Amino acid sequence: MSGVMLIMNWDVKEGKDSDYFEFIVREWATQTNRLGLRMIGLWLSIYSRDDEEPRIRAEALTDDVDTMRRILRSPEWSRMQDRLMDYVENYTQKVVYTDGDWKL
Numbered sequence: 001m002s003g004v005m006l007i008m009n010w011d012v013k014e015g016k017d018s019d020y021f022e023f024i025v026r027e028w029a030t031q032t033n034r035l036g037l038r039m040i041g042l043w044l045s046i047y048s049r050d051d052e053e054p055r056i057r058a059e060a061l062t063d064d065v066d067t068m069r070r071i072l073r074s075p076e077w078s079r080m081q082d083r084l085m086d087y088v089e090n091y092t093q094k095v096v097y098t099d100g101d102w103k104l
Helices: 017-035 065-072 075-085
Strands: 003-012 038-044 056-062 088-098
Touching (some): 003 065, 017 075, 056 065, 065 088
Antiparallel strands (some): 003 056, 003 088, 038 056
């Protein structure tokens, strides 16, 4: 399946682990799905060659760039991102096209 992928990276703020986990499970995953993002992965890196790189990576798909733009420009996405920022730092995101030839 081809489409558009949103790749997000971040670190959990010190002392926020428990609250972060509860937010991700109870709100963030559900809301991002409701907005139309199909979450395909959320990973924690326990080893990194570069301590500067964020340890969490999340990936989500949409069918086309117009859908991705609509989601990323929506007030609902902005609210969820604002809430996420209460728990994380070093956040980055990028949108890439995928031809569907990736493997989990």
